[in-house]
Amino acid sequence: MIKFSVQKNDILDALTTTAKAASTKSVISALEGIHLSLTGNQLTVTGYDLELGIKSTIDVEGESDGVLVLNSRLICDIVRKMPSGVIRFDEYEPLKLNLMCEDITYSIMGINSEEYPVLPELSRGESFEISEPLLKSVIGQTLYAVATIDTKPVLMGSKFEIKNNELNVISVDGIRIAIRKESLLHEDFDFVVPAKTLSELLRLLSDDESKIATVSVDRNQGIFSIDKYTVFSRLLEGDFFDYTKIIGMPSNIEAVVNVRELMECVDRTLLLLNDKIKSPVDFTFSDNTLRVFCETAIGKLDQKIKCDYSGEEFRISFNSRYILDALKNTYCDKVKFLFVQNTALKIVPLEGDSFTFIVSPVRRR
Amino acid sequence: MIKFSVQKNDILDALTTTAKAASTKSVISALEGIHLSLTGNQLTVTGYDLELGIKSTIDVEGESDGVLVLNSRLICDIVRKMPSGVIRFDEYEPLKLNLMCEDITYSIMGINSEEYPVLPELSRGESFEISEPLLKSVIGQTLYAVATIDTKPVLMGSKFEIKNNELNVISVDGIRIAIRKESLLHEDFDFVVPAKTLSELLRLLSDDESKIATVSVDRNQGIFSIDKYTVFSRLLEGDFFDYTKIIGMPSNIEAVVNVRELMECVDRTLLLLNDKIKSPVDFTFSDNTLRVFCETAIGKLDQKIKCDYSGEEFRISFNSRYILDALKNTYCDKVKFLFVQNTALKIVPLEGDSFTFIVSPVRRR
Incomplete structure (x- = not known):
């Protein structure tokens, strides 16, 4: 049974960020949850709705290893309303959790972690590095033109196309096209990232030139490593719009x-x-x-x-x-x-x- | 036909404040409007939904006297989106208005002012003066306890009761009572102001101790003179809850x-x-x-x-x-x-x- 103590602000940051990837409404209640996994003093916090996943590992004072899934909205709200300081998570009976801070004790039920989906693991694939502000800019300037209706699902994302040592990010919704170009040294390859993932990436990416993000792609999965967070995303498949004709x-x-x-x-x-x-x-x-x-x-x-x-x-x-x-x-x-x-x-x-x-x-x- | 020029910020302030009293949805389209009336260089701007009215008179550069009613949301939005500077209002044909600023001309239709209701006029009645921050405090601290369901309509407002040179403001919703007391030299009298009026008064009242508001009451009408604005309100009638027993x-x-x-x-x-x-x-x-x-x-x-x-x-x-x-x-x-x-x-x-x-x-x- 999981037991650990952690600074409020450390876990609040991890919870609210990973909660963005948890389902807000699902028939599988585990998908509305955040997955906590403790090994030693390392707590891994994960939100995953089968399309998008966000994972973060933070330092805590571990007491007893374990895994537990908690309703994402409830756990974020509870931690937010706790005073600043150390919060103790104590699974005192299976799936029964006490959250303690000063003279305050919340007792809530966990969700069985066996119902929680397994995050995809990348075998090998293409990978490149890009500065966080640059990735933020190429995503941010093109996201507006992504299709919002699913007549052609592949257009509900932006295409990342590396060709002749140039990165082109392209969004098309049938009436407008947005293309953003930057030089990037890498072999040719391309993939399409769903708009929801792009929106979450925009929140996580900083304006700090010294920070580098890593983008990895393996068939239909993309993984973005940004600072303390790892973002997993299903990629969109299908024939993207050929924009070269109209550009030319x-x-x-x-x-x-x-x-x-x-x-x-x-x-x-x-x-x-x-x-x-x-x-x-x-x-x-x-x-x-x-x-x-x-x-x-x-x-x-x-x-x-x-x-x-x-x-x-x-x-x-x-x-x-x-x-x-x-x-x-x-x-x-x-x-x-x-x-x-x-x-x-x-x-x-x-x-x-x-x-x-x-x-x-x-x-x- | 009404014609005048005015500084954007002067009229924007008058329009957005009086618009709070205009209906947002009414079968009588004039009630969704703001009434403009120009005499010389004095423009009177009025919003009135038959329950609550707000009136303000501002200085403009008058060109031709007249009256006109304009859709409140549209005219507020148009003036807000104009550049800073002088805006010219020009009714060039009956009910046809040009709004001009620099190289921008909006042309919109007015609403016939004959459909606009007449604001009540007070004959004589009780009247007292009170500092704006004090009125703000007695209203603000009691408004939360006003009844929100109309099982007893008179409880959907706060009672102002002057008795033995004390002002008591009382709200009651059946489960809770809020009473706020201040000394006020005046003969005994009382009246009940609807919650909607109280909310609008809170927006208008300042924290400036030197500003004095005047409250006048004549049968079922209350008039609050606050700075540049005059607020007219229907008062609520009926037997208010007798709070003295429980207080005692x-x-x-x-x-x-x-x-x-x-x-x-x-x-x-x-x-x-x-x-x-x-x-x-x-x-x-x-x-x-x-x-x-x-x-x-x-x-x-x-x-x-x-x-x-x-x-x-x-x-x-x-x-x-x-x-x-x-x-x-x-x-x-x-x-x-x-x-x-x-x-x-x-x-x-x-x-x-x-x-x-x-x-x-x-x-x-």
């Missing part, structure tokens, strides 16, 4: 726009839209001016901002939210708008090719 | 408890409760010790804290949330617990009688 199409119209100004303009159109009332935002480029217009049953909005454009007057319409999502993820002051006739807008940085965000226009009747 | 009952058991410590103990019991699983928290007082215990299907919690108590062992049970609500509103480090046999707990300050919070115990089977 030449553009014939080009403008440079101020990102913040244009975001504010497009954001103002949202007041004229709701779940029932939809209308695209119209962009009209003329001599160094971009007119941003929207009209619905709620009202009309007409705005003009400056931009770098010198060509014939050119008008094109988009879904306001798609333009906002793309602009927000550029993290640039200014970007280039490249139009491939009337079939696509490519948003790229003024210099280099670190990202390409593609948005399909709305065809006007 | 002598207590036979007394303890002094630390508010923060006890709140933390009772708060921990909430983890063992949910919508389906309910159980009271048990207090057992013995030699300078208070044991706080709770047991449900989720688990068991046993805690001990110090308190000032010297009598026979005494056990009593309460609803955890009711104890937390009362303790939170004491704003004291320590309070006195006075028990009227097993029928009621009175929570009072160590000195004086500025508040009395009464909670009925849960009878154990």
